[in-house]
Amino acid sequence: MAIQTQHTGSDVTPPPRKRGPMEGIELSTVRPAGDRIGYAVLLGALALAATLWLAGGLNVVLAAVVGFLVYLAGVYTAYRVVGGRRVATDHVMRGLVYGAFILAVLPLVSLLWTVVGQGIPRAFHPDFLLQTMNGVTGVQDEATMQEGAPMVGGAYHAVVGTLVITGIATVLSVPIGLFTAIYLVEYSNKNALSHVIRFLVDVMTGIPSIVAGLFAFALWAMVFGIGTKDALAGAVALSVLMIPTVVRSSEEMLRIVPNDLREASLALGVPKWRTVAKVVLPTAASGLASGVTLAIARVIGETAPLLVAVGYARGLNLNPVEGPMNSLAVYAYYMFTRPLNPGFRDPSLERAWAAALLLVLLVVALNLTARLIAKLFAPKTGR
Amino acid sequence: MSTTPPSARTPAAVPAPAPDRSPRRGQVRRPGDLVFSGASLASGLLIMAILAGVATFLLVQSLPVLTADPGEVTGEAGFAAYVLPLIVGTVLASVLAMAMATPVAVGIALFVSHYAPRRLGASIGFVIDLLAAVPSVVFGMWGWQVLAPRLVPAFAWLEANLGWVPLFAEGSNTGRTIATASLVLAVMILPIITAVSREVFLQTPRLHEEAALALGATKWEMIRTAVLPFGKPGVIGGTMLGLGRALGETMAVAIILSTGGFTWNIIGPGNSTIPAEIALNFPEAAGLRLSELIAAGLVLFVITLVVNLVARYIVEKRSEFSGAN
Numbered sequence: 001m002a003i004q005t006q007h008t009g010s011d012v013t014p015p016p017r018k019r020g021p022m023e024g025i026e027l028s029t030v031r032p033a034g035d036r037i038g039y040a041v042l043l044g045a046l047a048l049a050a051t052l053w054l055a056g057g058l059n060v061v062l063a064a065v066v067g068f069l070v071y072l073a074g075v076y077t078a079y080r081v082v083g084g085r086r087v088a089t090d091h092v093m094r095g096l097v098y099g100a101f102i103l104a105v106l107p108l109v110s111l112l113w114t115v116v117g118q119g120i121p122r123a124f125h126p127d128f129l130l131q132t133m134n135g136v137t138g139v140q141d142e143a144t145m146q147e148g149a150p151m152v153g154g155a156y157h158a159v160v161g162t163l164v165i166t167g168i169a170t171v172l173s174v175p176i177g178l179f180t181a182i183y184l185v186e187y188s189n190k191n192a193l194s195h196v197i198r199f200l201v202d203v204m205t206g207i208p209s210i211v212a213g214l215f216a217f218a219l220w221a222m223v224f225g226i227g228t229k230d231a232l233a234g235a236v237a238l239s240v241l242m243i244p245t246v247v248r249s250s251e252e253m254l255r256i257v258p259n260d261l262r263e264a265s266l267a268l269g270v271p272k273w274r275t276v277a278k279v280v281l282p283t284a285a286s287g288l289a290s291g292v293t294l295a296i297a298r299v300i301g302e303t304a305p306l307l308v309a310v311g312y313a314r315g316l317n318l319n320p321v322e323g324p325m326n327s328l329a330v331y332a333y334y335m336f337t338r339p340l341n342p343g344f345r346d347p348s349l350e351r352a353w354a355a356a357l358l359l360v361l362l363v364v365a366l367n368l369t370a371r372l373i374a375k376l377f378a379p380k381t382g383r
Numbered sequence: 384m385s386t387t388p389p390s391a392r393t394p395a396a397v398p399a400p401a402p403d404r405s406p407r408r409g410q411v412r413r414p415g416d417l418v419f420s421g422a423s424l425a426s427g428l429l430i431m432a433i434l435a436g437v438a439t440f441l442l443v444q445s446l447p448v449l450t451a452d453p454g455e456v457t458g459e460a461g462f463a464a465y466v467l468p469l470i471v472g473t474v475l476a477s478v479l480a481m482a483m484a485t486p487v488a489v490g491i492a493l494f495v496s497h498y499a500p501r502r503l504g505a506s507i508g509f510v511i512d513l514l515a516a517v518p519s520v521v522f523g524m525w526g527w528q529v530l531a532p533r534l535v536p537a538f539a540w541l542e543a544n545l546g547w548v549p550l551f552a553e554g555s556n557t558g559r560t561i562a563t564a565s566l567v568l569a570v571m572i573l574p575i576i577t578a579v580s581r582e583v584f585l586q587t588p589r590l591h592e593e594a595a596l597a598l599g600a601t602k603w604e605m606i607r608t609a610v611l612p613f614g615k616p617g618v619i620g621g622t623m624l625g626l627g628r629a630l631g632e633t634m635a636v637a638i639i640l641s642t643g644g645f646t647w648n649i650i651g652p653g654n655s656t657i658p659a660e661i662a663l664n665f666p667e668a669a670g671l672r673l674s675e676l677i678a679a680g681l682v683l684f685v686i687t688l689v690v691n692l693v694a695r696y697i698v699e700k701r702s703e704f705s706g707a708n
Contacts, residue, residue: 094498105510108514114529115521179422193427194427196431200430201430206624209631210662211680222440271416273416304637329634367516
């Protein structure tokens with residue numbers, strides 16, 4: 001039904017087939033029309049959109065939407081005439097697929113543009129990086145806006161807090177995640193328990209971050225009394241989110257270590273645990289490291305669990321088991337939603353965006369590091 | 384594994400000390416092996432304990448509200464009446480997000496797998512992954528400051544032209560609505576749906592595709608007859624995973640939405656979701672209110688659990704791949 005022969009499918013007889021270079025299978029008789037028509041229509045649509053936007057005074061987005069619709073209609077009509085209904089549909093769908101891609105890139109570009117644009121003025125100011133919010137109130141913000149006084153208050157404590165909490169979370173979850181992966185790959189022999197564990201790891205992947213925070217809060221409430229909030233609780237909450245990511249990526253990496261290596265080592269009389277520690281783990285090291293880095297990148301920007309389990313501190317707190325600690329994400333959230341001086345929001349917003357920029361830079365740096373590790377230190381025998 | 388370890392029997396009784404990796408231990412075979420396999424097993428069991436702990440501790444902390452007099456709960460009509468509008472709001476926002484994200488995600492997945500040049504495909508994958516890496520609080524701030532004001536005219540247009548539909552009854556003039564929140568959620572769940580769909584699309588048997596093309600199909604006909612039917616379970620599973628993520632997403636909704644009671648009007652203020660309700664009220668909560676919010680969290684946990692399990696089931700029924708993350 002869907003794949004019709006050429007004669008029933010197109011109502012216009014296609015022009016005599018051109019014997020071009022045979023570029024694989026795609027050069028079939030149902031595509032007698034070249035791409036040139038499409039480009040022409042695209043140019044026309046772009047010109048129309050630009051005219052509507054610049055001369056017609058239409059909103060950019062609206063102009064782009066109109067341009068896109070005109071492009072689709074134009075492509076359909078043109079190819080309908082040249083190549084028939086099926087060719088026309090093909091080109092319209094191509095347009096839609098490309099359109100979907102552009103549509104997805106737009107928010108990313110807009111978001112990065114906003115974060116960088118709003119964050120740059122403050123993010124790398126020494127005052128911002130080296131001051132805390134201790135003693136900073138709405139009065140100073142009002143002075144900044146009214147009298148041009150220098151802006152005070154920074155995110156030093158939040159940067160430190162983010163590093164401390166994420167660091168503890170990493171220390172907690174990497175051994176657990178890595179050893180679970182080792183159990184699944186090396187020791188379980190695919191027994192029933194390994195299926196259960198794998199299933200539970202999948203379940204854990206889906207835990208909403210705020211539920212992880214509530215878990216840590218409830219655990220601390222039962223152990224230390226209700227309402228206890230400290231950095232360690234936040235680290236535990238982040239670990240709940242991080243462990244499944246570490247397990248999954250590590251398991252995948254351990255699995256691609258060739259079995260020959262294990263067998264060769266065991267055949268030489270090396271104990272199993274040394275085989276794992278000295279042969280399997282080093283072979284998979286780059287993949288494991290990049291997986292852990294990605295897991296850190298995933299939790300470093302978490303806000304909700306820290307909001308619930310760690311609370312909000314105005315000053316520097318280096319003790320992870322005593323009192324609330326700040327973190328970049330929570331700092332940005334509080335500065336954004338509860339400005340110090342509701343009448344003069346701008347300084348608080350500026351701090352929020354600066355913190356957001358630092359956070360995004362951290363995440364991007366971690367992602368790039370992970371890629372770099374995977375690329376640079378990949379074992380030669382890996383694949 | 385095909386190799387038989389020297390100590391294949393499970394040393395379940397071994398406590399889990401920190402793994403001793405010092406090479407001196409290598410001389411003595413058994414202890415090293417016991418420590419290593421014991422630590423591995425203990426880690427696996429710890430994961431079970433953590434999950435059991437999540438459910439148990441949340442349940443224990445929410446017991447006070449479940450047994451409390453209905454008059455003492457917020458809204459004075461019992462916990463069920465309190466949480467029901469929140470559940471509806473959560474599901475509404477997530478389903479809207481899913482409906483908006485899925486077609487675009489399938490489009491991108493097709494673009495990467497079948498339209499873009501292969502080398503470009505990898506870098507596009509990185510860009511989409513980057514979208515997944517942006518912290519949710521940043522998405523929230525962006526939605527509040529950039530997206531919401533720009534949507535106000537669109538809401539006004541919807542109200543003027545489609546006002547008879549209950550969904551578009553009254554436009555907001557701040558843009559801080561459930562529709563805006565859903566749009567941001569849609570952007571946030573785009574990467575996961577794309578990743579899963581892309582992976583199944585790439586797994587389409589090459590022979591199916593070439594058979595379709597050899598029969599004279601156009602590229603789109605090939606995709607419709609060979610790629611999409613093959614990838615359908617993957618797309619559905621990916622969509623459900625995206626739904627699970629949207630259900631649990633907190634900060635974007637908490638920042639953007641101007642919360643209120645339940646209303647069908649999605650372009651005005653009102654509605655709330657469970658995670659947003661918790662995030663907005665938790666810092667000041669105490670006593671029974673605290674227990675109430677934790678109980679709401681438990682409800683959210685159960686809902687996401689069910690959605691994720693169904694998603695896993697659908698994805699894994701198809702084939703084994705690791706695109707779920």
